[in-house]
Amino acid sequence: MEIVINMKTYSAKPSELTSSWFLIDAEDVVLGRMAAAIAIILRGKHRPIYTPHIDTGDHVVVINAEKVKLTGNKTATKTYHWHTGYPGGIRGRTASQILAGKHPERVVAKAIQRMIPRGALGRRQLQKLKVYAGPDHPHKAQNPVVIDMAVKNQKNKRGD
Secondary structure (H helix, E strand, O other): OOOOOOOOOOOOOHHHOOOOEEEEEOOOEEHHHHHHHHHHHHHOOOOOOOOOOOOOOOEEEEEOHHHOEOOOOHHHHOEEEEEOOOOOOEEEEEHHHHHHOOOOHHHHHHHHHOOOOOOHHHHHHHOOEEEOOOOOOOOHHHOOEEEOHHHHOHHHEOOO
């Protein structure tokens, strides 16, 4: 008795790929849960043709990034650090300072960036992310599919 198993591993080719656009409203949505879901879409892991070394991801537009929620005491204690390049030049700002400042969308962008692998492929995948502080965006011509993060899980939305 001979058993023949004819299974082949599929590898996506760049010429076969088509990318779609998604729109996510970040108002009252928990930052970490939203960032994890967006990172999966940017990497292409939501597709059955996911291939680790090929950019199979889709474009994601995030609006209302200034109204994102952080759980617990993270708005006061979560600190974003950078170095100026001079001796003793380490600086930091809390999440609440950034959200109240000039570029509140950077909190969302940084959370997603830290969930994408470092390297050339990760940088290419991160270019497909567009984050806007307010409700307006210039990508209406792409007809993005709206993803409601608050409906997916009751823990995704906070109203406090």
